[in-house]
Amino acid sequence: MGNVCVMPDKVETAASPQGDGRATRWEDHKAERRSRILEAAMDAINEDGPDVGVQQIANRADVPRSVVYRIFTDRGDLDEQLRGRIIERLMADLAPTLTPEGTVGEAIARAVETYLRWIVEYPRLHQFLGTGSPSRRTTGSRVVTGTKTAIALQLSGLLATVLDTVAGNSDLAEALAFGLVGLVDASVNRWLSNPQSALGSDELAEFLEVSIWQVLHGNLARIGVTIDPSTPVSELQ
Template identity: 50%
Template sequence: MDGRSVRWEDHKAARRKIVLDSAMRAVDSEGPDVGVQQIAEYARLPRSVVYRLFRERTDLDDQVRAHIVSSMMETLAPALVPEGSVEFAVNRAIHTYVEWIAAHPNLHQFLSSGPKRPARAAQSLDGVKTAFGLYVTDVIAAGLATLHLPGDRAEAVSFGLVGLVDGAVNPWLHHGEGRLPTNELADVLSSAALDVISGALRDLGVTLDRQAPLGQITGDIRPLLGN
């Protein structure tokens, strides 16, 4: 492409970024059923421009979900670095996740209503949960390997933990004023997650030291979500 074409593509990319940022703010403020006109108003662009930048509403929604996931990961990835004690690491990860959802319930609902087709799973909440599960699987498998234990239970335990947290958070969001405070919910889920991990290790004849430095048993693992 010549210089003029490159500048035009850069201009379109910049406008798409404006629309995606604005759409995320609109969903966060107005709710998951926000319309294109509202998104255009948040972006301070004509609605016709928004339609020209995306093939169709489905394309716009898919890219907004991907944009939300990217923003979410920027917040969550640092909390998944395995450092401190086992108890500290579990508490930090779960508290960060629960606090993000509590702060952005509309974004969470928008992700939850995402497309279920496998080709688009990475852009929906299912993709986020899968990424979490795979990351936790690697951490647990590394710990089991250090203890010279088989790692074939790591995936089941990991995705069980993800299901535990997600299964509790979803109804909690709809309880309104009568629900547990955010910190208390995160504390309850962190305690339950540690009990699950302790139970899985106990079945293998190992007692979990919750104050053990996690970095010593997981080596150089870093969050997949931060890549």
């Protein structure tokens, strides 16, 4: 009777380092292409308007059109990720102003003027954030809604600190924050959508700064707190 070869019940195999390396390189390559396509899409919208097609974007990114649809599920996925990239660019400028410095009036002016300066420089990107393109209207973008909510919540936290300091009660903080964000958002969107508006960007900035101050001043006065635009922010924290 010959020798019997007994095979083990389970053969352990180690993952191939070479295979892992290929997967990592592919993911890096895919991420680089995604970034290149999103940057190309932003440039195309900024120059040609929000109704650019996938082929235009692919040409700018120097990739075949089919590659765009390998990276993104569909045009809706591309547009939503594009909104996220546009917001990253906006927040790089705006986020520092949400940590106020100087006087109350200076802090309000800095935030408003930074936001409007970005919008004047990139009006088509801002339009795309709000409504998409003429052929692909957008409502209820989770990225855009989430960003507005995040900004309002950050402002709410700041106002809560101020109200606790000056009034010992921060109940108004959230309502004030969301009201102010809504005021700015609605006013700016209407101004951008109405080319016949009598207001220039400087006049709109002045309107927003005065309106924000009046909302803050009126509500603080109602609970017995008096401040003025020259009050240092440091005294309120």
